Amino acid sequence: MEMPKANPFVLDRKAELVSRLLTVLPEDAVIHAEAETRAYECDALTAYRCPPLAAVLPRSTEEVSKVLAICHDMGVPVVPRGSGTSLAGGALPTADSVILGVARLTDVLEVDYDDRIIRVQTGRTNLSVTGAVEADGFFYAPDPSSQLACAIAGNIAMNSGGAHCLKYGVTTNNLLGVTLVQMDGTVVEIGGAHMDSGGLDLLGVICGSEGQLGVVTEATLRILPKPEGARPVLMGFDSNEVAGACVADIIKAGVLPVAIEFMDRPIIRITEDYAKAGYPDCEALLIVEVEGSEDEIEEQLSLIEAIARKHDPVELRRSGSEEESAKIWLGRKSAFGATGQVADYMCLDGTIPVSELPRVLKGIADLTKQYGLRVGNVFHAGDGNMHPLIMYDANKPGDLELVEQMGADILRLCVEVGGCLTGEHGVGIEKRDLMHDQFTGADMEAQMRVKDAFDPKWLLNPAKVFPLDVTEARRG
Amino acid sequence: MEMPKANPFVLDRKAELVSRLLTVLPEDAVIHAEAETRAYECDALTAYRCPPLAAVLPRSTEEVSKVLAICHDMGVPVVPRGSGTSLAGGALPTADSVILGVARLTDVLEVDYDDRIIRVQTGRTNLSVTGAVEADGFFYAPDPSSQLACAIAGNIAMNSGGAHCLKYGVTTNNLLGVTLVQMDGTVVEIGGAHMDSGGLDLLGVICGSEGQLGVVTEATLRILPKPEGARPVLMGFDSNEVAGACVADIIKAGVLPVAIEFMDRPIIRITEDYAKAGYPDCEALLIVEVEGSEDEIEEQLSLIEAIARKHDPVELRRSGSEEESAKIWLGRKSAFGATGQVADYMCLDGTIPVSELPRVLKGIADLTKQYGLRVGNVFHAGDGNMHPLIMYDANKPGDLELVEQMGADILRLCVEVGGCLTGEHGVGIEKRDLMHDQFTGADMEAQMRVKDAFDPKWLLNPAKVFPLDVTEARRG
Numbered sequence: 001m002e003m004p005k006a007n008p009f010v011l012d013r014k015a016e017l018v019s020r021l022l023t024v025l026p027e028d029a030v031i032h033a034e035a036e037t038r039a040y041e042c043d044a045l046t047a048y049r050c051p052p053l054a055a056v057l058p059r060s061t062e063e064v065s066k067v068l069a070i071c072h073d074m075g076v077p078v079v080p081r082g083s084g085t086s087l088a089g090g091a092l093p094t095a096d097s098v099i100l101g102v103a104r105l106t107d108v109l110e111v112d113y114d115d116r117i118i119r120v121q122t123g124r125t126n127l128s129v130t131g132a133v134e135a136d137g138f139f140y141a142p143d144p145s146s147q148l149a150c151a152i153a154g155n156i157a158m159n160s161g162g163a164h165c166l167k168y169g170v171t172t173n174n175l176l177g178v179t180l181v182q183m184d185g186t187v188v189e190i191g192g193a194h195m196d197s198g199g200l201d202l203l204g205v206i207c208g209s210e211g212q213l214g215v216v217t218e219a220t221l222r223i224l225p226k227p228e229g230a231r232p233v234l235m236g237f238d239s240n241e242v243a244g245a246c247v248a249d250i251i252k253a254g255v256l257p258v259a260i261e262f263m264d265r266p267i268i269r270i271t272e273d274y275a276k277a278g279y280p281d282c283e284a285l286l287i288v289e290v291e292g293s294e295d296e297i298e299e300q301l302s303l304i305e306a307i308a309r310k311h312d313p314v315e316l317r318r319s320g321s322e323e324e325s326a327k328i329w330l331g332r333k334s335a336f337g338a339t340g341q342v343a344d345y346m347c348l349d350g351t352i353p354v355s356e357l358p359r360v361l362k363g364i365a366d367l368t369k370q371y372g373l374r375v376g377n378v379f380h381a382g383d384g385n386m387h388p389l390i391m392y393d394a395n396k397p398g399d400l401e402l403v404e405q406m407g408a409d410i411l412r413l414c415v416e417v418g419g420c421l422t423g424e425h426g427v428g429i430e431k432r433d434l435m436h437d438q439f440t441g442a443d444m445e446a447q448m449r450v451k452d453a454f455d456p457k458w459l460l461n462p463a464k465v466f467p468l469d470v471t472e473a474r475r476g
Numbered sequence: 477m478e479m480p481k482a483n484p485f486v487l488d489r490k491a492e493l494v495s496r497l498l499t500v501l502p503e504d505a506v507i508h509a510e511a512e513t514r515a516y517e518c519d520a521l522t523a524y525r526c527p528p529l530a531a532v533l534p535r536s537t538e539e540v541s542k543v544l545a546i547c548h549d550m551g552v553p554v555v556p557r558g559s560g561t562s563l564a565g566g567a568l569p570t571a572d573s574v575i576l577g578v579a580r581l582t583d584v585l586e587v588d589y590d591d592r593i594i595r596v597q598t599g600r601t602n603l604s605v606t607g608a609v610e611a612d613g614f615f616y617a618p619d620p621s622s623q624l625a626c627a628i629a630g631n632i633a634m635n636s637g638g639a640h641c642l643k644y645g646v647t648t649n650n651l652l653g654v655t656l657v658q659m660d661g662t663v664v665e666i667g668g669a670h671m672d673s674g675g676l677d678l679l680g681v682i683c684g685s686e687g688q689l690g691v692v693t694e695a696t697l698r699i700l701p702k703p704e705g706a707r708p709v710l711m712g713f714d715s716n717e718v719a720g721a722c723v724a725d726i727i728k729a730g731v732l733p734v735a736i737e738f739m740d741r742p743i744i745r746i747t748e749d750y751a752k753a754g755y756p757d758c759e760a761l762l763i764v765e766v767e768g769s770e771d772e773i774e775e776q777l778s779l780i781e782a783i784a785r786k787h788d789p790v791e792l793r794r795s796g797s798e799e800e801s802a803k804i805w806l807g808r809k810s811a812f813g814a815t816g817q818v819a820d821y822m823c824l825d826g827t828i829p830v831s832e833l834p835r836v837l838k839g840i841a842d843l844t845k846q847y848g849l850r851v852g853n854v855f856h857a858g859d860g861n862m863h864p865l866i867m868y869d870a871n872k873p874g875d876l877e878l879v880e881q882m883g884a885d886i887l888r889l890c891v892e893v894g895g896c897l898t899g900e901h902g903v904g905i906e907k908r909d910l911m912h913d914q915f916t917g918a919d920m921e922a923q924m925r926v927k928d929a930f931d932p933k934w935l936l937n938p939a940k941v942f943p944l945d946v947t948e949a950r951r952g
Contacts (some may be wrong), residue, residue: 114728159672170672172680181921188922189915193829195859196635196646197684198897198907198914200923200939204648204680208673225730240904248590254701272854295771353669383671404690421674429676438674439665446656446664446930447676453925465675 001048001429004463004472006095010076014053017074017098021056023212024066024319029104031055040081044146045089045430047346047400049137052079052093052365053093059104059216059436061179068215069185071098074312077462078183082154083125083354085146087347088428090158090210094462102153105217108132118195119220122153130223138223141168145336153168156216159208161424163332166382167291168224169257170424172207177220180206180213183451185453193220210426211461213454227291230258232328235308236282236315240264240365240377243284244357246311247381250288251354255303260382261287261332264361266337267376267389268331274338277331280315286381288331308359335378338437343374343391346403352419355385363413364388371406386414412437427465448474477524480948481940482571486552490529493550493574497532500933505529505580516557516575518596520564520622521604521906523822523876528555528569537655537663537693544663544691547574551939554659556687558630559601561622563823564851564904566634566686567837569936578629580904582694584608593652593669595696598629602636603696614699617644620900621812632692635684638902639808642858643734643767644700646900648683649793653696656682656689659931664733669696681926687937689930701766706734708804709777712758712791713820716740716853719760721831722787723857726764727830731779734880736858737763740837743815743852743865744807753807756791762857763808811854812865819850822879826887828895830860847882851865861899862890888913903941924936924950 010017011043018032031037036294042049052301053076058064071078084091093099105123110120111133119138120129126147144161145149154160156178161170170175171425191203206213210280237243247260263271264284272279279285286308290300301318308316319325328349339345342416352360361377368375379387388410411421415438421431435444448466451474452460458475483785488494496510507513508530520524534540547554555572560567569575581599587609588594594616596605602623605616619638622628627634632654637646644650653667667679676899682689713719723736739747739761748755755761762784766776777794784792795801815821828836837853844851863887868875887897887907892916897907912918924942927934927950934951942950 010719112831115829117829149835161671172677182922186918188919188920190919190922192894192896194895195637195827195861196896196899198903199911200681200688200926201635201648201684202681202922202926204683205676205678205926207680208677212676215509225728241930243552252590252592252701293775295775299769299771351671353591353593355588385671418668419670420672421670422669426867435675441709442662443664443666445662446658446666446678449929450676450678450681450926453929454922459735 002468003050003094004213004468008296010096011053013074013451017076018054018069020070021067022052024055024070025063027059029057032361037141040093041089041278043063043084043086043089045087047426048092048429050093050095052097053095055099055101057101057104061181063183064215064217065185067100068181072184072459075457075459077459079461080215081154082123082151083149085154085156086152086426086428088348088425088430090426090428090464097462098213102151102217109218112193113138114278116223117220118223119218120152122156122216122219123151125345126150126152126155133223137226139226140221140223141170141174152219156219158424158426161380161385163259163261163380166380167256167324168262172204175203175207175219176222178203178206178216179218180216182214183457183460191220200294204224205301210428210465211457212451212465213460219390228293230289230291231296231297231306232287232289232325233319234315234317234328235286235288235313236280237284237311237313238282240284240361241358242311243286244361245295246286246308247357248355249307250304250380251405253303253307255300257288257300257304257382258291259287259289262377262381263335264334264377265379268396270342270376271335273333274341275334277327281351285355287328290321332378335440339389339391344391344394346407348386348388348390348407348410349416349423350386350421350469351423352384352386352414352417355421356417357381357384360386360413360417364410367406367409371402373402373406384419392463406468408434429464432465433460433467444470478498479570480944486572487529487543488549489544493552493915494530496546497530497543500546501532501534501539505533512736519560519562519565519567521563521568521877521904524565526569526571528573528575529571530712531575531577533577537657540576540657540691541663542658542761543576543659544659546576548660548935549932551935552611555936555937556629556633556691558627558633559625560624560790561630562634562902564901564906565686566904566940568905573938576691577618578693579593583620588669589614591669591711592699595694595698596628598632598692598695599627602626602628602631613702615702616697616699617650618647628695629692632683632695634900634902637856637861639735639737639856642736642856643646643732648680650698651679651695652698654679654682654692655694656692657813659936661935665695683832686779686941688927688941689936700778702767704774706767707773707777707795708763708765708801709781709795710791710793710804711764711789712756713760713787713789714758715843716760716837717834718787719762720837722755722762722784723833724831726780727858729779729783731777733764733780733858734767735763735765738855738857739808739811740853741744742850743811743854746818746852747807747811747814750809751810753803754771755807758790763804766901772903785879808854815852815865815867820870821865821867822883824862824864824866824883824886825899825901826862826890826895826897827899828860828862828890828893832893832895833857835887836862836893840886843882847878849882860895884910905940909943920946
């Protein structure tokens with residue numbers, strides 16, 4: 001993956017930059033020794049690495065504002081970083097950039113159960129947002145797999161989802177307001193604990209903007225009362241296509257499960273070897289979970305099982321207890337870890353209209369044969385968010401390139417059926433050159449003019465989201 | 477309400493403009509005779525009127541693109557217009573502008589029940605979107621009171637809501653994609669029938685942008701399967717404050733009714749005289765409606781009634797039949813019409829955090845005394861979307877000015893408690909000068925830079941949304 005050339009003028013002024021940063025931050029918040037900046041050389045897309053010029057760890061919106069004003073003044077690119085769990089290289093530094101980490105911005109600023117909101121600093125981890133309210137019976141709904149580690153800042157940057165987002169929506173559906181620090185240091189308040197927005201509603205374009213428009217330091221989030229109960233049903237099918245058709249039928253019927261998770265044979269085998277969840281030997285598994293009172297659970301599961309029966313399931317196992325529920329989820333939750341035990345893998349992230357599931361699963365199978373690579377599918381089927389895991393050997397020359405090529409073909413297929421390059425991981429550096437496949441020149445120009453409006457010098461999170469040729473031309 | 481001075485250079489070139497418009501549109505689609513342009517002199521905020529220079533009625537995205545390119549080239553302002561039902565003056569012309577009406581763009585372009593979407597041209601009325609799918613058991617959820625007349629284009633421009641939006645969300649929650657024609661004629665595709673967006677997600681900022689960023693000609697909308705059944709309960713209380721507290725408790729409990737409608741004593745009396753719905757004689761009424769299967773309805777209503785009982789209701793009447801349901805809704809649905817029978821009125825539109833309902837209702841009562849005007853409250857309480865109706869006599873000199881002053885005070889109160897100037901009617905010309913009360917200079921500058929990005933010459937829908945002084949300075 002090509003990265004832009006470092007600006008030699010910026011590299012030359014490192015000493016000046018560091019001394020200016022030290023006028024606004026305490027010493028332990030400015031990391032500039034080469035051995036230490038290496039800690040920030042990559043995120044969870046570890047195939048690409050580059051140590052930044054420096055890293056800063058501010059503790060407040062005010063400190064973030066001062067840091068950005070200095071970098072803006074000196075023309076230094078800034079890469080915002082949550083917890084560094086991006087699978088798309090969203091927080092990959094360039095050699096001439098400052099990493100702005102929000103890890104020390106972890107405070108809960110306000111909890112209001114009457115209006116069901118929590119306001120937090122965005123370095124707080126996803127799970128610890130729920131942690132702050134669960135004793136009172138509330139939770140924060142979006143639940144990325146990395147929720148123990150990932151920061152709300154990153155969730156907002158990538159518009160993160162999770163297994164339970166079918167019912168509750170992704171980050172953008174649970175975000176009510178943000179404090180945004182713009183590249184020149186200006187602090188802007190967007191949205192709040194109320195419906196709608198006067199004037200232009202900037203919240204939607206901030207959410208999912210991958211650090212291109214500013215640094216989000218505080219967020220007002222929707223919290224929800226915990227449901228009375230939840231119960232999954234495990235379904236096995238004879239083929240991916242039939243399982244895909246069953247998902248489409250459930251969605252079409254208007255039932256709203258909390259989660260519909262899909263696993264295909266390679267993933268079933270790998271996780272069963274690893275986690276021994278007692279999954280049946282079949283081509284495709286669905287885990288469908290519903291929530292509510294005991295009566296509501298019964299009613300919804302009966303309806304869902306009736307739909308499943310029309311697709312001749314080889315297994316239909318409704319959980320009868322907490323223990324059985326945990327066992328049904330065990331395999332699914334171990335899937336990524338188990339795959340990591342048997343191979344290196346690249347996790348893709350595309351979304352498609354749900355009705356296209358059978359067609360896209362067939363297309364992935366065809367590509368798997370064509371490329372001779374091993375692919376497992378484990379994903380949030382209910383909202384059409386695919387996560388094919390392409391397995392490979394990182395030590396085998398040429399394998400990574402082949403994986404990238406196959407990954408691009410799969411994502412092009414997603415776009416071709418009316419879908420999108422990304423669901424919850426973002427474009428990052430991983431998919432930036434595929435943007436041409438999704439968007440026309442005019443479509444992309446409209447996006448870039450918004451980038452211009454927030455960050456006219458294109459200093460924020462360089463070389464991400466937009467194709468490199470386009471970015472370079474824009475920066476002039 | 478002050479309007480910008482007409483550009484004499486534009487007025488002088490009317491003949492040239494009309495002849496150029498006639499090269500791209502048929503004769504019946506270009507309205508330029510003074511007697512005929514008068515039909516477009518106002519929208520539903522009839523207190524303000526100004527005939528446009530001309531009006532055009534294109535039939536396709538291509539025609540819209542050609543019209544905008546001509547106006548862009550000649551520096552002619554353009555006011556997009558749906559059905560002209562705006563209560564905030566969102567489609568009020570200026571003397572030097574062209575009204576671009578979408579009334580002839582009414583086609584259904586695609587219906588897909590598997591993915592539960594419909595794609596329409598945006599001149600189609602809200603109700604006729606449901607009309608296109610209801611025979612197959614589906615509906616389009618947002619339901620503004622004007623749904624028989626209002627166009628999807630206007631719904632998108634104002635991010636319209638309605639009584640049933642508590643459960644289903646407002647327009648932005650049901651909009652998946654748009655075709656946007658920019659002021660220079662460029663056509664851009666944003667979003668589609670899939671979750672998430674690659675790159676910057678522009679859909680959120682387009683929705684609710686009040687014609688400031690472009691003309692939306694086509695829209696992909698979420699359709700939903702019709703629920704099995706629905707049933708309301710009517711509740712009467714001794715005071716507005718107690719009714720407000722009951723709403724807050726229902727929301728806090730996490731039950732999700734489809735609608736929670738609020739009516740205070742003045743509105744109860746006016747509608748009861750008019751519609752004879754059999755409402756009790758009390759200070760405040762709530763209509764709470766739930767949906768689902770018979771079991772689900774029973775369970776939810778029992779829970780809601782238990783909450784209501786803690787607030788000592790003077791009436792608690794659960795509908796037992798279709799007829800009773802219709803009667804409970806009859807008064808609410810007649811409220812605006814009934815009020816129009818007894819007085820002129822201005823309908824406000826602010827949103828607040830639901831927990832602030834009692835405080836804001838008390839504040840409105842205080843202002844009512846202070847101004848000596850009659851005010852009725854009838855609104856979507858569940859999502860904190862207030863609609864105070866300030867009654868007055870349009871023929872009494874000074875009354876309108878008093879109403880505007882009181883309206884501004886009420887909206888400032890909404891902002892003060894952490895709310896927002898608008899819920900579903902938009903800022904339009906009505907609230908543009910209150911934007912200073914909601915936003916800091918930096919907040920507004922961020923919005924205006926996005927306006928710059930889409931419409932650098934500020935030709936689209938002039939004198940709306942942003943305060944006039946700011947707009948004039950921006951246009952140079």
